[in-house]
Amino acid sequence: MNDDLPKGFRAGTAQANFKKAGRDDLGLLVSDSPCVLSGLFTQNAFKAAPVVICQEIARRGKPVRAVLANSGQANACTGDKGLENCRETQAMLSANTGLSPDEILPISTGVIGRHLLMERWAAAVPALVRSLGARDAEAFTRAIMTTDAFPKFASRDLELSAGRVRLTVMAKGAGMICPNMATMLCVALTDALVERQCWQAMFRAAAGKTFNRVSVDGDTSTNDTILGLANGVAGVSVASGPDHELFENALTDILGKVAYMLVQDGEGASKVIHITVSGARDDADAERAARSVGHSQLVKTAVYGGDANWGRIITAVGYSGADFEPGRVSLTLCGVECFSCGQPVNEDKEEVLALLLREKDIHVAISLGDGPGQYVFLASDLGHEYVSLNADYRS
Amino acid sequence: MNDDLPKGFRAGTAQANFKKAGRDDLGLLVSDSPCVLSGLFTQNAFKAAPVVICQEIARRGKPVRAVLANSGQANACTGDKGLENCRETQAMLSANTGLSPDEILPISTGVIGRHLLMERWAAAVPALVRSLGARDAEAFTRAIMTTDAFPKFASRDLELSAGRVRLTVMAKGAGMICPNMATMLCVALTDALVERQCWQAMFRAAAGKTFNRVSVDGDTSTNDTILGLANGVAGVSVASGPDHELFENALTDILGKVAYMLVQDGEGASKVIHITVSGARDDADAERAARSVGHSQLVKTAVYGGDANWGRIITAVGYSGADFEPGRVSLTLCGVECFSCGQPVNEDKEEVLALLLREKDIHVAISLGDGPGQYVFLASDLGHEYVSLNADYRS
16 A cells, blocks of 8 residues: 555545446545645536536535545436436535535546446445545555556655645546546646646646547547646645746646556557657647547557558548648658658568567657647557457446 | 440459459459549548549540559559559550540559559550450459458449430448548449539439448548449430439439448448437538447447447537537437437336347437437448458558
8 A cells, every 4th residue: 555645635445336346446535624626527518427516516616625436337328317316425425524515526437328326325435434544546546447457546746945745646547538628537636735727727738738639449438527636735835937837747747647558558459659740730730630540440450460551540641631731741650751751661661660560659750741730649559359348348 | 244234334354463362453344435424532632643643534524435443552642653653554554455544544442552563564454455345243343342341333224214224333342431522442334324514413412422421430541432434325314304313313322222331341340330310400410420429439349249338329429529408319229219308218128229239230310409400321330350350451
């Protein structure tokens, strides 16, 4: 057990048997003192009940105290009853802790379209509250895993001018991953002192550069939520210039690290494809091209198979909708130039490429011309395991 | 051998060993008399050399005589040399037949980024010309297959007021299928008399309702081409009102039949998903929702696995970008209502659905509200075979 949460935060987990027996599927994070909240939520029109409720709390702008998480049931597409059930779980935790329901942020992941099993919640919440005490990020992260192969969390201490603060990020996600303003589920905790609007702005910027630039399967979930809780217990503010920059860079870095883990653990994924587009007319065009390549089933299966089929990458750039001159496009795969200003090159490098494609991290660099636009996107490959995992996910 | 081409057309095939030995990979269609041409081409920015040349011929608006097709090499992303090689294949056929190069439409399919093997072309073209004579659609269609599991063609005789005409459509395609204004490769022949602008307009409309509404993997190819050749040999015009309508309906119907075959033969596909969206604000919104569902890896794998995971369908509607009220959305899967006005229903129908999902044709009906917008889209499922076929396509 690692003592890796920031000061003033405690975690707990319990087993409610929502989907699979023999594992913790309820997680709780509580701060000893009120926290400033930042939140980013899915852009999917069908927002899960816990997303709707977290958004209500975030809009209110009041301090919060706890995150109540479950796996096995997403409580998405569950209509009015789904909202009632979600509020009932807040009430259960409130009754067992004395916290106000409005201070409790619910987050859920799992099967869509089924109602929460309320008897199992009622039976497990007291044990969940009793388990509180550990400051262990891993146990909480394990409780929110679904098809994840490993828990995704990272922690870092920062020396600021007025003292030391800690940042801890815990996330889950392996499928239905194409975050849009947030990831599947992610909680970031800090004991730094930070003002609400500044915390939200930092979060939005850091997520934009990290979680919003990864994809496993292009499916944006109904439950994507990223919560940031700052309790200020370290008594160290991040308001001033250099400290603010140091803190924001660390936040971006640590979110990037966890976002990379999401792609690395993409369902059935064996490789992470790093797609860098440069020379585009603008960043939006670079993004179009990069996303198109990262979402192409043909590119993803070729990378899975270690096949240097770079024509599929160029094809995906071609239908991306980005505006460019085909005759000025160049492509480098694993450091080997394959296509230069619209012409194929290095046709004799097949054997070298076959070796390079055995690596776990595959680098694709595309230049669209000499414009200033650029974008980096991370995508997983697509293999047999993805199909196996998703053909019968619910049983 | 079937005598199923329209009057005045002859076909031939030959073996050039472009990729695999022991099969015909060159196909030729020749009309005894000049044909009115209609053409639709890929929207991909990287247009293969034969697409560029067909577009030049189509723009010129002059009558054409022949289609020269090959599989095994796409001649896409091959730059200036690719264009030269393509013109050289026209010249070879011209030298062997006396046809003008400008009357010869080249179409290619296969591996992207490699140059045509010109010696093999030179060796095989004389045999290709000698083979001309059969009026067999199947042999030509087989010569342009790549990963296709079966040849895709259909023929129909129509009784118009002035006599009988025939329509024959031949297509190939199984992967990199998300046609945009055309499909991978498709040739439609008729012996009806039809004026050029009318033929092009009919084609555009018919393809819009058929080929442009199917997807295997969401990848729009560099080589998508659909050519229509009308030689008028039957001496029967389709200019007048009822004949025009009869002919256009038959064209739409027969293109729809062949487009269905493309999805049915989607690489590794075992099922065809028929996605009907209605009640949308407008047709464009209905299309957004239908395409989003048809492209969702999670929906496609669930259908492959026979898993009634309708939440994934709703999720894909949710991130489609269509404008609707989530509380007014309903979903029927295989005739069973699963989601009604934003609430889950029929939660006890799992066993019935499991049985219904064993069918080869899976019907998904989504209502977004009470607007006039609607759209129908056909998509394949996503299974292990797709991954196997595409992880190592080139070897």
